[in-house]
């Protein structure tokens with residue numbers, strides 16, 4: 001693909017999503033102040049020719065790189081000028097611009113053409129500010145080597161991220177728990193207990209239960225004798241019937257004060 005940026009001194013490439021969520025690219029020349037929309041997508045590199053403020057490079061799909069302005073005498077920049085970046089160069093560019101990626105994605109526009117125009121205005125404003133920074137005092141730049149790069153400093157883009165600070169999560173101390181292994185079923189049947197025949201028949205025929213579990217064997221006789229009990233047993237071991245059977249048994253033993261024939 002021919003690089004249309006070659007004819008421009010300063011370029012700005014951004015992308016947005018149209019109404020069908022297809023990514024479109026907006027290529028705008030800063031000096032001409034006109035937009036070239038529907039720019040080519042895909043593997044693409046775009047370099048300013050000389051003293052541009054910020055050059056955005058679309059290295060590959062889903063990756064927006066933000067490369068700062070570089071001196072036109074910079075060999076790295078000169079070598080890559082007017083050429084598509086190779087995969088190796090792209091990898092270098094990725095690593096170099098890793099910290100800037102989010103700032104570039106911050107320029108994403110998911111909205112309408114109206115929103116894109118607004119975005120373009122904002123971008124132009126930023127670029128104007130950037131252009132003024134060339135003539136005025138740079139906002140932020142390291143003191144070391146400041147004189148060397150005087151007049152060539154790019155505007156500082158401060159990038160904030162939620163994901164930069166990942167504090168260590170301390171280990172929560174918890175006591176070691178040894179798993180209880182207990183025998184669930186016994187060979188003892190419900191008929192061994194002093195239960196009402198209807199209740200035993202219901203257990204056998206309706207619930208298809210004949211032998212007691214361990215917790216039932218230990219609990220039911222105690223509760224049938226009228227004592228209180230605090231029972232602890234593993235889940236699914238039959239605690240519900242352990243207190244339910246004595247409960248039904250005690251209800252069946254209650255003599256009704258009024259008989260049906262008397263009503």
Ligand SMILES: Nc1ncnc2c1ncn2[C@@H]1O[C@H](COP(=O)(O)OP(=O)(O)OP(=O)(O)O)[C@@H](O)[C@H]1O
Pocket residue numbers: 209210211212213216233234235236237238239240241
């Ligand atoms: N003696 C038994 N023989 C065969 N199955 C039984 C016996 N007693 C209970 N069950 C069945 O075992 C299953 C679990 O019983 P239950 O819900 O009473 O256990 P649990 O100890 O109360 O469980 P959780 O602790 O979760 O409340 C139920 O499907 C129940 O029908």
